[in-house]
Amino acid sequence: MLSDQEMNSMNAPTVESVASTAREEAIASLQQLLGDRLSRAAPVREQHGKDASYHPCVPPDAVAFVQSTEEVSEIVKLCAWHKVPIIPFGTGTGVEGSVVALRGGVCIDLSRMDRILQVSTGDLDATVQAGVTHEQLNEHLRNTGLFFPVDPGANSSIGGMAATRASGTNSVRYGTMRENVLSLTVVLPDGRVIRTARRARKSAAGYDLTRLFVGSEGTLGVITEVTVRLYGVPAAISSAVCSFPSVEAAVRVVINTIQKGVPVARIELADAVQMDAINKYSNLDLRVAPTLWLEFHGPTGSSVKEQAETVQKIASEHGGTGFSWATNPEDRGKLWRARHDAAYADKALREGAQLWATDVCVPISRLAECITETQQDLAASFLPAPIVSHAGDGNFHVVFVLDPSEPKEMAEAERLNERLVDRALSLDGTCSGEHGIGCGKLDFLIAEHGEAVSVMRSIKQAIDPDNIMNPGKILRI
Amino acid sequence: MLSDQEMNSMNAPTVESVASTAREEAIASLQQLLGDRLSRAAPVREQHGKDASYHPCVPPDAVAFVQSTEEVSEIVKLCAWHKVPIIPFGTGTGVEGSVVALRGGVCIDLSRMDRILQVSTGDLDATVQAGVTHEQLNEHLRNTGLFFPVDPGANSSIGGMAATRASGTNSVRYGTMRENVLSLTVVLPDGRVIRTARRARKSAAGYDLTRLFVGSEGTLGVITEVTVRLYGVPAAISSAVCSFPSVEAAVRVVINTIQKGVPVARIELADAVQMDAINKYSNLDLRVAPTLWLEFHGPTGSSVKEQAETVQKIASEHGGTGFSWATNPEDRGKLWRARHDAAYADKALREGAQLWATDVCVPISRLAECITETQQDLAASFLPAPIVSHAGDGNFHVVFVLDPSEPKEMAEAERLNERLVDRALSLDGTCSGEHGIGCGKLDFLIAEHGEAVSVMRSIKQAIDPDNIMNPGKILRI
Numbered sequence: 038m039l040s041d042q043e044m045n046s047m048n049a050p051t052v053e054s055v056a057s058t059a060r061e062e063a064i065a066s067l068q069q070l071l072g073d074r075l076s077r078a079a080p081v082r083e084q085h086g087k088d089a090s091y092h093p094c095v096p097p098d099a100v101a102f103v104q105s106t107e108e109v110s111e112i113v114k115l116c117a118w119h120k121v122p123i124i125p126f127g128t129g130t131g132v133e134g135s136v137v138a139l140r141g142g143v144c145i146d147l148s149r150m151d152r153i154l155q156v157s158t159g160d161l162d163a164t165v166q167a168g169v170t171h172e173q174l175n176e177h178l179r180n181t182g183l184f185f186p187v188d189p190g191a192n193s194s195i196g197g198m199a200a201t202r203a204s205g206t207n208s209v210r211y212g213t214m215r216e217n218v219l220s221l222t223v224v225l226p227d228g229r230v231i232r233t234a235r236r237a238r239k240s241a242a243g244y245d246l247t248r249l250f251v252g253s254e255g256t257l258g259v260i261t262e263v264t265v266r267l268y269g270v271p272a273a274i275s276s277a278v279c280s281f282p283s284v285e286a287a288v289r290v291v292i293n294t295i296q297k298g299v300p301v302a303r304i305e306l307a308d309a310v311q312m313d314a315i316n317k318y319s320n321l322d323l324r325v326a327p328t329l330w331l332e333f334h335g336p337t338g339s340s341v342k343e344q345a346e347t348v349q350k351i352a353s354e355h356g357g358t359g360f361s362w363a364t365n366p367e368d369r370g371k372l373w374r375a376r377h378d379a380a381y382a383d384k385a386l387r388e389g390a391q392l393w394a395t396d397v398c399v400p401i402s403r404l405a406e407c408i409t410e411t412q413q414d415l416a417a418s419f420l421p422a423p424i425v426s427h428a429g430d431g432n433f434h435v436v437f438v439l440d441p442s443e444p445k446e447m448a449e450a451e452r453l454n455e456r457l458v459d460r461a462l463s464l465d466g467t468c469s470g471e472h473g474i475g476c477g478k479l480d481f482l483i484a485e486h487g488e489a490v491s492v493m494r495s496i497k498q499a500i501d502p503d504n505i506m507n508p509g510k511i512l513r514i
Numbered sequence: 515m516l517s518d519q520e521m522n523s524m525n526a527p528t529v530e531s532v533a534s535t536a537r538e539e540a541i542a543s544l545q546q547l548l549g550d551r552l553s554r555a556a557p558v559r560e561q562h563g564k565d566a567s568y569h570p571c572v573p574p575d576a577v578a579f580v581q582s583t584e585e586v587s588e589i590v591k592l593c594a595w596h597k598v599p600i601i602p603f604g605t606g607t608g609v610e611g612s613v614v615a616l617r618g619g620v621c622i623d624l625s626r627m628d629r630i631l632q633v634s635t636g637d638l639d640a641t642v643q644a645g646v647t648h649e650q651l652n653e654h655l656r657n658t659g660l661f662f663p664v665d666p667g668a669n670s671s672i673g674g675m676a677a678t679r680a681s682g683t684n685s686v687r688y689g690t691m692r693e694n695v696l697s698l699t700v701v702l703p704d705g706r707v708i709r710t711a712r713r714a715r716k717s718a719a720g721y722d723l724t725r726l727f728v729g730s731e732g733t734l735g736v737i738t739e740v741t742v743r744l745y746g747v748p749a750a751i752s753s754a755v756c757s758f759p760s761v762e763a764a765v766r767v768v769i770n771t772i773q774k775g776v777p778v779a780r781i782e783l784a785d786a787v788q789m790d791a792i793n794k795y796s797n798l799d800l801r802v803a804p805t806l807w808l809e810f811h812g813p814t815g816s817s818v819k820e821q822a823e824t825v826q827k828i829a830s831e832h833g834g835t836g837f838s839w840a841t842n843p844e845d846r847g848k849l850w851r852a853r854h855d856a857a858y859a860d861k862a863l864r865e866g867a868q869l870w871a872t873d874v875c876v877p878i879s880r881l882a883e884c885i886t887e888t889q890q891d892l893a894a895s896f897l898p899a900p901i902v903s904h905a906g907d908g909n910f911h912v913v914f915v916l917d918p919s920e921p922k923e924m925a926e927a928e929r930l931n932e933r934l935v936d937r938a939l940s941l942d943g944t945c946s947g948e949h950g951i952g953c954g955k956l957d958f959l960i961a962e963h964g965e966a967v968s969v970m971r972s973i974k975q976a977i978d979p980d981n982i983m984n985p986g987k988i989l990r991i
Contacts, residue, residue, distance in 0.1 A: 159769055159879030160908075182773070202718040213716050215725070216693055231966040237875040238907045239690050240944035241679040241729055243951055243959050243988055244970045248692070248725030252718055269775040292636055296659070298746040298813045300777060336775045336824060340817055347813060398714040402636030430715045431637075467717035474720055482720050489708040492977060493721045499976035500969060511720055
């Protein structure tokens with residue numbers, strides 16, 4: 038590695054001179070620093086130039102498998118010196134192309150930074166390296182009586198989840214990464230290392246840097262450590278499922294449940310198209326109608342029973358049928374199985390097809406309207422496209438089942454997606470509830486935020502003046 | 515007022531030339547714009563140059579009583595043109611000198627922007643002008659079955675509470691302003707108006723500008739409208755009080771309660787010194803020992819009964835005595851009265867004395883240690899100083915009862931405060947849980963955040979390059 042002094046004694050390249058030679062120099066220095074933990078092998082680069090989405094692969098020039106914050110800092114200093122782009126990489130489970138190396142550069146793979154640094158049972162928090170996955174953390178917590186609630190579906194890294202402001206099924210009760218990250222260690226675009234906050238539960242001390250880096254998708258720095266909130270494993274859990282005559286009726290139940298103060302832990306919706314796909318995939322005979330799954334957490338059996346009964350009453354007032362609920366783990370597992378199988382069921386709708394899951398979020402009072410109008414669009418399209426929703430948050434996904442190599446199908450998905458986002462924005466919603474902007478939604482971000490995007494751009498330019506951190510993501514710079 | 519064109523046709527003053535003449539010109543233009551809603555009267559200026567704290571008054575040059583976002587934008591454009599400082603003002607109930615006009619300038623008083631713009635019962639949110647107070651909002655919500663939970667004690671404006679990242683007694687359950695602001699309308703330092711987010715409950719669309727402006731204390735722009743989350747008024751409420759042999763024992767009960775997943779709505783602690791002051795003030799005979807007040811909210815009477823019983827059991831395991839609880843509003847009122855009277859009781863300890871309430875927050879596992887060591891400091895001091903704590907958050911206040919005109923007393927409070935903050939920081943806590951940095955804690959901010967303060971400074975300079983927004987607050991620029 039180069040020391041600060043050595044780097045200062047060299048002539049810094051200007052932005053204009055950054056070219057393939059600078060890249061080669063940077064990579065040669067990184068090779069010295071990392072040895073065989075720097076890879077230029079094509080399969081490794083290919084694997085890191087793509088996430089779990091439809092976005093085409095653009096491989097980075099090299100992939101660095103890092104082991105510590107200090108090492109990330111050294112790599113970033115070197116890349117900054119040569120003005121070479123840096124793309125942080127967790128598990129590659131994102132779905133808006135956040136890891137696509139649009140301008141080449143060095144991918145920093147954090148998956149080997151997988152140590153759980155501290156668990157405080159008294160404070161209900163844990164500090165982990167960025168590469169720790171949420172399943173790994175929960176496995177580690179198994180005997181503590183605590184758990185980490187945010188679960189975006191895939192077994193993503195907690196660093197990646199922080200970077201994407203991820204959420205998932207139980208955010209209606211426990212919040213998203215926005216609410217559950219207490220502090221971050223971040224390597225800035227010039228290699229300096231900061232910690233964004235102390236472990237105190239709340240603070241009024243200065244600008245909220247934690248929340249600024251949560252959701253910044255690697256464009257402001259590299260998140261290397263995350264302190265997250267934990268929760269006591271509820272002593273009692275019950276789950277319920279119920280189907281409804283319309284999306285409108287199901288959403289009305291969601292709204293009333295929340296208004297009544299029932300602290301529902303999950304409240305998920307699938308539309309009839311999705312239910313039909315699940316039936317086919319799992320050879321089931323569920324009602325092909327809008328369906329809600331619910332989960333209740335409480336300190337005692339009677340408290341979750343009470344919650345379930347309250348919701349059952351609300352459901353029956355809105356035409357809910359087939360309300361069934363379960364408390365023991367096995368029965369709950371069966372009940373949720375259909376929901377968990379949704380993505381597999383969608384994929385099975387067409388042989389060899391891939392999924393493009395859209396992601397909008399609207400005020401919950403507009404959710405039924407937004408879904409219903411979208412269903413009309415979809416009914417008139419040739420693409421199969423079930424809908425699943427984290428209904429308690431007003432968040433839903435249309436899952437296009439398509440062949441990405443078919444331009445006609447991609448164009449149709451794009452057209453429907455654009456109409457969907459326009460509709461969500463017109464209902465005071467957002468173009469992304471949990472997937473992020475990546476390289477797929479830059480124009481939608483502008484449509485949503487207008488002049489506020491210029492503030493985001495000012496911040497980006499202030500923190501990363503050379504635009505080396507994941508360039509081309511979130512902002513068109 | 516001057517149009518954009520008129521302003522562009524003039525020669526902009528340089529930073530160097532900003533002097534009293536620029537101020538006079540700006541104020542003359544503002545007078546044209548606002549008529550008698552611009553005041554230069556000494557009593558008005560004096561009243562706006564001070565908050566509810568020990569920080570000495572520094573009056574602004576003029577006070578503008580604004581009526582709309584558009585008007586604020588026009589004022590800001592004018593002040594920006596002349597490079598005249600702007601200090602936003604809500605109710606003046608802050609306690610770290612955020613409104614002190616350190617460099618003169620124009621105070622923008624938002625108290626007449628007091629319209630509730632929208633309440634969505636379906637979405638559980640409300641949009642208000644910045645001058646609406648939390649009591650006013652709750653009064654307005656009275657028949658909706660909803661309420662806004664954040665209550666910092668004083669009847670502060672919601673705009674001011676957002677700017678300070680305020681919290682209070684029931685943040686342990688409902689969160690602080692950080693969690694409860696959905697969106698802001700902000701006038702930027704150049705007069706442009708942005709909305710930081712849509713009304714969707716969650717979003718992964720770009721940088722979290724809402725959280726950046728929440729807690730920015732008027733240094734990045736003027737908050738003119740706020741969308742906040744609302745909650746269903748709990749159908750059942752019960753309160754409890756209990757005293758303990760030690761702060762350690764009381765805090766242990768707090769920790770266990772939270773670990774057990776009891777969704778406690780408030781959990782407040784007072785130390786023996788505070789209890790003695792309350793007894794004297796209210797002529798009561800409460801035990802002079804560390805005391806916890808608790809409040810439980812639930813959808814049914816049985817659910818809050820269960821919560822209270824769970825906590826009673828925990829309390830008795832930790833030597834709690836005199837556990838009493840109440841469910842009807844009158845009895846609950848009596849039970850909380852002592853806690854609500856704490857500040858009055860403190861003030862009554864010395865005739866003509868004023869209060870200086872400090873504010874630190876530590877991980878809850880360190881709370882007992884932090885309070886106990888602080889009590890040892892206080893026992894050796896000549897200043898009376900009770901302690902009250904939002905214990906569920908790890909947040910506590912030492913309330914110095916002093917005569918601000920006595921340098922010896924102020925020096926002693928300063929010395930004790932510095933030791934307190936150092937202690938909190940050494941325990942991974944923050945120098946401010948809810949009061950903010952203002953002009954009182956700039957050095958503590960640096961001690962707490964180190965290099966991260968330079969990131970805050972970069973952001974400030976990017977958004978407010980001329981440093982006209984509340985200069986001298988949060989950051990030493």
